[in-house]
Amino acid sequence: MRTIAVFGAGKLGEVLLSGLLRAGWSADRLLATARRPERAQELAERYGIKVVDNETAMLEADVLTVAVKPQDAGALLADLGPKLPAGKLVVSLCAGLPTAFFARHLPEGTPVVRVMTNTPALVDEAMTAISAGPHATAEHLALTEEMFRPLGRTIRVPESQQDAVTALSGSGPAYFYFLVEAMTDAGILLGLPRQVAHDLIVQTAIGSAVMLRESGEHPVKLREAVTSPAGTTINAIRELENHGVRAAFLAALEAARDRARELAAQSG
Numbered sequence: 001m002r003t004i005a006v007f008g009a010g011k012l013g014e015v016l017l018s019g020l021l022r023a024g025w026s027a028d029r030l031l032a033t034a035r036r037p038e039r040a041q042e043l044a045e046r047y048g049i050k051v052v053d054n055e056t057a058m059l060e061a062d063v064l065t066v067a068v069k070p071q072d073a074g075a076l077l078a079d080l081g082p083k084l085p086a087g088k089l090v091v092s093l094c095a096g097l098p099t100a101f102f103a104r105h106l107p108e109g110t111p112v113v114r115v116m117t118n119t120p121a122l123v124d125e126a127m128t129a130i131s132a133g134p135h136a137t138a139e140h141l142a143l144t145e146e147m148f149r150p151l152g153r154t155i156r157v158p159e160s161q162q163d164a165v166t167a168l169s170g171s172g173p174a175y176f177y178f179l180v181e182a183m184t185d186a187g188i189l190l191g192l193p194r195q196v197a198h199d200l201i202v203q204t205a206i207g208s209a210v211m212l213r214e215s216g217e218h219p220v221k222l223r224e225a226v227t228s229p230a231g232t233t234i235n236a237i238r239e240l241e242n243h244g245v246r247a248a249f250l251a252a253l254e255a256a257r258d259r260a261r262e263l264a265a266q267s268g
């Protein structure tokens, strides 16, 4: 079993570490790094893993997973890059940053894989997209899949699609939570107690998601089955169309994709 280090174990890094442990990865094969000592202590106590400094993690691990914010990746790589021994696989979780950015900071020949996952990894329902960067072989991709497959679904995509993936599935959970918030407010407007509205919407979201996945039907067909002629649903759909909700989603995801591009441009 390889040793995996998570550099910058914040929100997503912790999601990954906890998922690897649930999947049976041995705690002594996991390392984490953290900037704040209290955070390091918290992770060590919660998961029984070693939390070490960046240099130790770099030397001891086979897979170096970069989970710092894109804005912090340059500083981390400037520290590690020149000293990185050969034979390490670098897996980036950073939104927007192309693998070429890593290649510029790392010794020639270092394999880099770019990954975009999402927080439902916490319940083993992540959507993870994996792209080969420079020097990444089939074996490196297979190893990356081995890390992420227990956390949900994985697909391979060309790196050119990763900013779009980030906008769709990386940020996607936030859009669904936003929708749940908005629909719960609508329930309040209609006079339901908040908790009742919340429970109705959460179960409706779960049921709809399971139907989408398990029926294999097109969403239009599933929506049509709910939308009775001269019934209630079509009145709501008309309002959603009148308020440009579909157009809002197109614009929102384009804005998220553009932000990923900006992060890359700012990283230099």
Ligand SMILES: NC(=O)C1=CN([C@@H]2O[C@H](COP(=O)(O)OP(=O)(O)OC[C@H]3O[C@@H](n4cnc5c(N)ncnc54)[C@H](O)[C@@H]3O)[C@@H](O)[C@H]2O)C=CC1
Pocket: 007, 008, 009, 010, 011, 012, 013, 033, 034, 035, 036, 054, 066, 067, 068, 069, 070, 072, 075, 076, 093, 094, 095, 096, 116, 117, 118, 119, 170, 171
């Ligand atoms: N939160 C999410 O849903 C997703 C996040 N991502 C990506 O994952 C990365 C992390 O995001 P979050 O976990 O949300 O951010 P976060 O801010 O919670 O975690 C980043 C952690 O890195 C630490 N850090 C920064 N520089 C460091 C250094 N030099 N050495 C050690 N630790 C250092 C920070 O103290 C922080 O705890 C980002 O690049 C983001 O684009 C990707 C997909 C989804």
Ligand SMILES: O=C(O)[C@@H]1CCC=N1
Pocket: 095, 166, 170, 171
């Ligand atoms: O908001 C962000 O930048 C990160 C990347 C995808 C989800 N969260």
